Amino acid sequence: MTETLTKLAPFTRLSDRVWRVLGGNPGRFTLQGTNTYLIGTGPRKLLLDCGEGVPDYVPLLEQSLQAISPQAYISDVIISHGHKDHFGGLEGILSTPFFQRKGIRVHKFPISSSSSSCSITNDNITVIDTADLGHLQHFPPDIHVHPLHDQQVFQTEGATLKVLHTPGHTQDHCTFWLEEEQSVFTADCILGQGTAVFEDLSAYLEGLRSILRLHPVRLYPGHGPIVEPALPKIKEYIAHREQREQQVLDFLNKPSTPMEIVQVLYRDYPASLHLPAAHSVLLHLLKLEKDRRVTWDKSNESSPPHGSWKRADLLSKKWHRL
Numbered sequence: 001m002t003e004t005l006t007k008l009a010p011f012t013r014l015s016d017r018v019w020r021v022l023g024g025n026p027g028r029f030t031l032q033g034t035n036t037y038l039i040g041t042g043p044r045k046l047l048l049d050c051g052e053g054v055p056d057y058v059p060l061l062e063q064s065l066q067a068i069s070p071q072a073y074i075s076d077v078i079i080s081h082g083h084k085d086h087f088g089g090l091e092g093i094l095s096t097p098f099f100q101r102k103g104i105r106v107h108k109f110p111i112s113s114s115s116s117s118c119s120i121t122n123d124n125i126t127v128i129d130t131a132d133l134g135h136l137q138h139f140p141p142d143i144h145v146h147p148l149h150d151q152q153v154f155q156t157e158g159a160t161l162k163v164l165h166t167p168g169h170t171q172d173h174c175t176f177w178l179e180e181e182q183s184v185f186t187a188d189c190i191l192g193q194g195t196a197v198f199e200d201l202s203a204y205l206e207g208l209r210s211i212l213r214l215h216p217v218r219l220y221p222g223h224g225p226i227v228e229p230a231l232p233k234i235k236e237y238i239a240h241r242e243q244r245e246q247q248v249l250d251f252l253n254k255p256s257t258p259m260e261i262v263q264v265l266y267r268d269y270p271a272s273l274h275l276p277a278a279h280s281v282l283l284h285l286l287k288l289e290k291d292r293r294v295t296w297d298k299s300n301e302s303s304p305p306h307g308s309w310k311r312a313d314l315l316s317k318k319w320h321r322l
């Protein structure tokens with residue numbers, strides 16, 4: 001469960017066209033801190049993600065850019081998704097004259113507050129409101145953001161970066177295909193170490209499979225060291241989730257609540273992790289329900305209070321196989 005973190009330098013050249021600048025925010029969930037990437041062989045660089053907003057980051061970014069070339073500048077900041085450890089540095093960058101000499105455009109995939117993880121078209125499926133948008137409250141409201149769209153292409157000298165909308169970790173999560181290196185910036189979909197968390201397992205797995213289909217050579221993750229070769233890691237991520245799914249399915253030969261499942265499957269983990277684990281099991285159950293392989297006992301249930309079920313409501317339900 002515990003893995004020693006590889007030491008990463010604050011600033012590293014990773015290829016002819018990619019440099020990593022660490023966000024300076026190491027922690028339990030951020031590993032060595034958030035990776036931010038400068039991309040492009042010419043003076044005009046794209047910046048992918050910009051850390052959490054710790055004061056040391058902006059000076060480090062400035063020094064890193066100057067170390068690459070005194071002419072180097074950032075034209076665009078692309079935010080992979082709306083977690084603060086990926087966009088928190090925006091205000092610092094945009095208020096620094098050094099970066100603003102040439103103006104900077106900011107891009108992020110739009111998010112809608114009304115969407116839910118399951119289709120409402122079939123009333124046998126539980127519609128759960130998974131859009132946990134609390135973190136986006138911290139997104140600076142006065143910054144003009146250009147909406148990213150799937151397959152959009154950013155071009156700068158030596159780098160062609162294609163946007164791939166891969167929701168699952170969050171609804172607005174994007175990964176990025178670097179054509180010149182046949183490689184993917186995976187943000188929080190695949191990490192350099194440890195395992196990623198997600199809000200919607202069906203979407204998350206589909207994202208992993210779509211990255212696998214690209215047959216990338218290398219992964220540039222949102223946290224942790226680069227991953228090369230890429231394919232074994234992507235397959236390991238998919239296999240890990242499929243194995244967990246099978247364990248959950250096997251368990252449901254007897255109707256059970258998510259917590260009853262956790263108490264067996266996670267018995268070797270500290271009790272403090274059982275509630276988060278139950279949420280993770282619930283996401284597996286919701287995916288299996290969508291696949292029409294499990295359901296929960298709805299005989300005594302009226303419709304959900306606000307049009308969609310909250311996760312907390314569903315933790316106490318008995319689930320069974322179909």
Ligand SMILES: [Zn+2]
Binds near residue numbers: 081083188
């Ligand atoms: Zn994230």
